[in-house]
Amino acid sequence: MLSPTHAGRSLALVFALSGCAPGNAAEPSGEGTAVGPAVVSPTDAAEPPATVETAPAPPQPQPEVVAPVIADSTIETGFTVDPAAQPGLVEFASELAQVGTLWIGKLEGNGGRDVLIYIPPDADNAQPFELVFHFHGTYSEHVERQREGLKKNQWVGWERLEQTLGAITELQATRPHHNVALIYPFSAGKRLEPGHRGWSNVAYDRMWMDPAAPPDYRDDFATLHAEVVALLTNELGVHPSKLPDAVIAEGHSAGGIALLNIAREGSAHVREFLFLDASFQSWADGCYAAVKDTGAAAKLTLVVTDKGIADPFTGRDPWCVTMKADASLWAEKKSWCATRASETVPGSSWTCAELELVAEEWRDDYRDWCAAYEGGMQGLDQVTLVPTKVYHKDQPRHFAGGLELPEDRLP
Incomplete structure (x- = not known):
């Protein structure tokens, strides 16, 4: 029987090199006490530092670019x-x-x-x-x-x-x-x-x-x-x-x-x-x-x-319809539920606390999706609806x- 194999990947790292040359400064020095004005001859003046030529950094090898091999398959039947x-x-x-x-x-x-x-x-x-x-x-x-x-x-x-x-x-x-x-x-x-x-x-x-x-x-x-x-x-x-x-x-x-x-x-x-x-x-x-x-x-x-089982409006489980209705009921009963979190909401099987969560879930997770579905997903990028x-x-x-x-x- 056959067993799968796995392939790995490798990465190439390239480092750049650089050179620098320090400069030198002359410090005057003397012995004893100088009398009269100092006379400085041209030869005594501090000479500018000698120019040091830096060799250019050697060119760095570039990663080898391997062109992908394109060939026909030899499909095993x-x-x-x-x-x-x-x-x-x-x-x-x-x-x-x-x-x-x-x-x-x-x-x-x-x-x-x-x-x-x-x-x-x-x-x-x-x-x-x-x-x-x-x-x-x-x-x-x-x-x-x-x-x-x-x-x-x-x-x-x-x-x-x-x-x-x-x-x-x-x-x-x-x-x-x-x-x-x-x-x-x-x-x-x-x-x-x-x-x-x-x-x-x-x-x-x-x-x-x-x-x-x-x-x-x-x-x-x-x-x-x-x-x-x-x-x-x-x-x-x-x-x-x-x-x-x-x-x-x-x-x-x-x-x-x-x-x-x-x-x-x-x-x-x-x-x-x-x-x-x-x-x-x-x-x-x-x-x-x-x-x-x-x-x-x-x-x-x-x-x-x-109208099949996955249709969210007219199918076996029309959840877009039921969740929207529950959210509307919460908006209507919100004041009544203010002090009745554990009580069942009239006209519903939810408690007040549960109905509030359903309404929040509708608002945050499902409302926009269901609205887009009603419009054939025309307003939702990356999504295509195909009714059949x-x-x-x-x-x-x-x-x-x-x-x-x-x-x-x-x-």
């Missing part, structure tokens, strides 16, 4: 599958048409869990690559073939992976000016935050790509990116000159959490965050805030099913890697 990968993933790979390039193994940057790398057939050795890191949604960490009697949350991972591979294969065939490589990490599934207590939706891995508490929570996108680049160049035959400086990081559904965590880490390796019906409360807007805070140059594209009728469950097949989106979707 074939499948390399770690037998230690989850059984369903091994089975999935065995049923694929044996064309293109497939690598499956465990990578440290994904917390030591499985990662799939796929280069579709017909990749052109002379063309540059686009790298697409796809973060799947809830339950898709488990891969198992659909069969009678099996619940959807057990077979949906197989279907989502199949959809994404189909989209990437089509993208390769329809965008001949570049190759595409899919990087598909698998989450830990039901994983709580370190030290978490109390209720939680344990279907979400909120620690994906958040290296918060090693060794159990050591996911790190920078490490994952470096490992993938090493595999592509050292094992799969992609020439380094054909790899981009920055990549697409996309998340479907709960995969948006991984994008949020990557942005919070301030990754310079991402040029675009693509949310596939994944812009739930605090995920896409939180990603945008993190991009701005860290000074990153990444842009965001939000693909949102009209495509159902939530079908979005990976239609939009992975930017398939079915205009190439100039970002300003």
Whole structure:
């Protein structure tokens, strides 16, 4: 099986040398007592210091500038599958048409869990690559073939992976000016935050790509990116000159959490965050805030099913509507709540203290984002909103890697 390698960097330091020449002053001296006016002959006058010529500093060697080598790739076709990968993933790979390039193994940057790398057939050795890191949604960490009697949350991972591979294969065939490589990490599934207590939706891995508490929570996108680049160049035959400086990081559904965590880490390796019906409360807007805070140059594209589960106004959870209403209620009840912090506000399930916090959160974190969303994100730089009728469950097949989106979707 293959193992990733890592590359280092070196820096050259140049020091400048300088020379200086001191001057000399003559001090008069004599013995006994002088009689009469002193007569100074021209030869007795203090002579100006001799001029000392300083040799110019020798030229310093300049750092050698090595021009980058540009060459074609020699892409290795074939499948390399770690037998230690989850059984369903091994089975999935065995049923694929044996064309293109497939690598499956465990990578440290994904917390030591499985990662799939796929280069579709017909990749052109002379063309540059686009790298697409796809973060799947809830339950898709488990891969198992659909069969009678099996619940959807057990077979949906197989279907989502199949959809994404189909989209990437089509993208390769329809965008001949570049190759595409899919990087598909698998989450830990039901994983709580370190030290978490109390209720939680344990279907979400909120620690994906958040290296918060090693060794159990050591996911790190920078490490994952470096490992993938090493595999592509050292094992799969992609020439380094054909790899981009920055990549697409996309998340479907709960995969948006991984994008949020990557942005919070301030990754310079991402040029675009693509949310596939994944812009739930605090995920896409939180990603945008993190991009701005860290000074990153990444842009965001939000693909949102009209009236679907991620639509913040008319979807399953219209949080832009409810939070705005709660903020208005606080403005109305603020005087009444002045001495009733622990009492429930009439017409609400919040106590006065809780409602005040909701109103502050709306004002500070969500109001501007929701207003921009209503305007189609036209007033928010770096963000593109793409409304669609495509159902939530079908979005990976239609939009992975930017398939079915205009190439100039970002300003």
